[in-house]
Amino acid sequence: MQSFSxxxxxxxxxxxxxxxxxxGLRPLPVKEWFQGVPSLQLRVHKYGLLRHRYKQVVQSIPxxxxxxxxxxxxxxxxxxxxPEQVTWPTFPDLIAxxxxxxxxxxxxxxxxxxxxxIAASVCSPSYWNVQQKIGxxxxxxxxxxxxxxxxxxxQIQRFIQQAPLMTPFERSNWFVHGDRERLHLSAEGNIAGSxxxxxxxxxRETLCRFSDGFLLFTINVRFAPLRxxxxxxxxxxxxxxxxxxxxxxxxxxxxxxxxxxxxxxYLSTQQASIAPRSVQKLG
Numbered sequence: 001m002q003s004f005s006x007x008x009x010x011x012x013x014x015x016x017x018x019x020x021x022x023x024g025l026r027p028l029p030v031k032e033w034f035q036g037v038p039s040l041q042l043r044v045h046k047y048g049l050l051r052h053r054y055k056q057v058v059q060s061i062p063x064x065x066x067x068x069x070x071x072x073x074x075x076x077x078x079x080x081x082x083p084e085q086v087t088w089p090t091f092p093d094l095i096a097x098x099x100x101x102x103x104x105x106x107x108x109x110x111x112x113x114x115x116x117x118i119a120a121s122v123c124s125p126s127y128w129n130v131q132q133k134i135g136x137x138x139x140x141x142x143x144x145x146x147x148x149x150x151x152x153x154x155q156i157q158r159f160i161q162q163a164p165l166m167t168p169f170e171r172s173n174w175f176v177h178g179d180r181e182r183l184h185l186s187a188e189g190n191i192a193g194s195x196x197x198x199x200x201x202x203x204r205e206t207l208c209r210f211s212d213g214f215l216l217f218t219i220n221v222r223f224a225p226l227r228x229x230x231x232x233x234x235x236x237x238x239x240x241x242x243x244x245x246x247x248x249x250x251x252x253x254x255x256x257x258x259x260x261x262x263x264x265x266y267l268s269t270q271q272a273s274i275a276p277r278s279v280q281k282l283g
Contacts, residue, residue, distance in 0.1 A: 007224035009232040013172035013202055017241025020250060023155050025169040025207070030078050033168040033208060034102040035220045042103060045182060046123045047088065050096055056185070058096045059134035060119035067108050067214045068094040068119055074166065074210045075101070096121045104206070104218035109138065111160050111215050117141060118214075124182035124221045126175050126201060127253075159207065160215050168208040175201045176255070176263060180223050190258050195266035196227040230270045240267050 049057045075081035099121035107120040114137035122130045178191035209215045229236045251260045
């Protein structure tokens, strides 16, 4: 399992109490488009799903060979894809083979028209299923969280249309899960156990228009035990502020009112326990 040491406690995705659903994009150099090659554990995870649950994690609509090849050409040009070094059996969709070259999951979107999801290899989804999303427009993909489309839907759609070619942009998202499993095709509902046994899950996402007609959306996840937040008072306070800004639709999509309030109560308890320790240090 991936180390927890790289979780950005100094600047988590909710830094400053930021609202959960915001665009928050920053440009990157092409050399930082992906987060390197997959670790051995991640490669085993991806390859196992591609071998045994292919249709659950890889989907493409008909006649998308050209955009997949265009992506492969760009990844090869910038050193992220080396066909001559592929040693495992190849899969029917090029995007599946490309996804084994990098740590990130890969989703190709149209930049024009309805901006449909046309090809994807997603081995680490958080509460979504590529089988249900393939071929849908950006607006339809975001339909489960209606306020997301209201708040940033237009911004996302304009960005996809107007993004400069081959300039990746990065953003981060976050969730709270009951485990460290990477494959969550649907919401967990009421999570078992105490919140101190739960995990923060952060998604590093990029968007890069790699040709006039197509954009790549990538996802790479990292985890941290929720209990570690007690060691980071600023991150704890900011998370409470961010949660307090949720609306009812966001609470429902997050996992429901029970999960939401259990998390808030846990954070409040942790925050209260930090204050006496701080006083002791001052004394």
